Amino acid sequence: MIKTDKVLDAKGLACPMPIVKTKKAIGEVEPGQVLEIQATDKGSTADLQAWAKSTGHQYLGTKEEGDVLKHYLRKASEAETKEESSYPHVINNDELKTKLGNEDIVVLDVREPAEYAFSRIPGAKSIPLGELEERMSELNEEDNIHVVCRTGNRSDRAAQILSEKGYKNVLNVVPGMSEWDGETEND
């Protein structure tokens, strides 16, 4: 089970209804939240991907369960597309790649569980940004923490939160998963 914020039942509906309903449902969730769309129309996969691309929402992936296709879509927020990072300690994807397996580091993935489920850096720990404050105790203050998200924005905020709370060795990975070409794993 992938945790999502809203489930849309579009089972049994033929094109164009799955997209018509998705369009409505995405208006009802907050930016950053994940919508699960359940559909049986085979064409819905390609159409959702194309629609997401044209609107800027993030298509995460599709899981097939019997006849039902479960599509995962994350609503984009304007902030994500802006390239402003204020946490000063950053590391790029390539540098992180060479560290993996060579150094004792913690990769902290602060994206939504659905994003994490479809593709992540092997061994990465998942704490979505929204849960970071309450779950911070799962991390050690001395850990070498490398925070990653999709484009470096959420991880920037997470890195700031962590350093304010006294975590000493925190690096923000930029840009993050959107450009990650190293190894990945999924559920």
Place this chain on the structure above:
Amino acid sequence: MALKEMTAKEVAQKVINNEKLFILDVRNEEAYQDWKIEGESVEIINIPYFDLIEGVDHILDQLPDDTEKLVVCAKEGSSKFVGEQLVEAGVENVSYLQGGMKTWSEHLEPVKIGDLKDGGAIYQFVRIGKGCLSYLVESNGEAMIIDSNRMTEPYKIFANEKGLNVKHIADTHLHADHISGGRKLAEIFGADYYLPPKDATEVTYDYNPLEEGKDLTVGNTKIQVQPIYSPGHTIGSTSFIVDDQYLLTGDILFVKSIGRPDLAGKAEDWVSDLRDTLYRKYKDLSDELFVLPAHFSKMEELSEDGSVIAKLGDLYEKNSGLNVEDEGEFRKLVTENLPPQPNAYQEIRETNMGKINPEDEEQREMEIGPNRCAVEG
């Protein structure tokens, strides 16, 4: 004015007759780029339906005033949805394609090619949406069907209308772009199903071997169907000479292009076979034979009546794939920079071997898209 319905048959007639038609294709861009309705008189634009959910006002200036406008999608739901909106916005002369691209992909248009010398005739079934060509030879109440499509109904209706007893069904090779209706038709008509044995080493059912030297007869004993072993597209590829007039080339030679040798994973091995078939074996045949291929790739290959046909002698002059003198050049042409392989071609081959038996709906999905069996010189 209400939204009208247009059948695949009507669209096919318009394409063949070069009647003006404006198409608004509302599928997603990828599907559109992969495959669309084409024709000399067809003007087509692509705007995905999901950009039209909130309204169509922003595209009205892209539609012509006078021409008939056809909205097309994958099945028909979205084209109806968009079509209704256009009608509401006051656009006149709007139709949607009944059954969408799925039905377009399956439409067969029978065209008479010509008479046989001793009575009887040969017909070409043009699958205009996918570029597949199949054949029916009839004489004296008997018939043979070659390279049939998955949709058996059009052949059945045709044979029943003419009161034909279909005796033989054959495939020139194991197809990779479409699912053969051969086995099913053989069952329906109680006919024999023929395949080239070299293409049938992995099939899971019984068949009759198609062998050079063993001619088949249809109706009148003088109507001969002569198999010619012509490898290259597949190792078993076999052509037919019908009534000493028509050369059915399968996927070896097309009107504007030649077959590709890679769809069974053996491009390098089969290049020399393909070369030998095209540059020696066919060359020894009469220039007067009419070539009838199993495919076309472009609408310009259709003649005025919708048929696809050319004289062998003319092809040796005009088809660039037959005019590559250098063997090395030829090898390059048919093994490098090939177009993408047909969609789901592996699964289609396995279905044709009888190894897998997908549901009807799945078979339909597998065949969506163009045939892509040719290489242009």
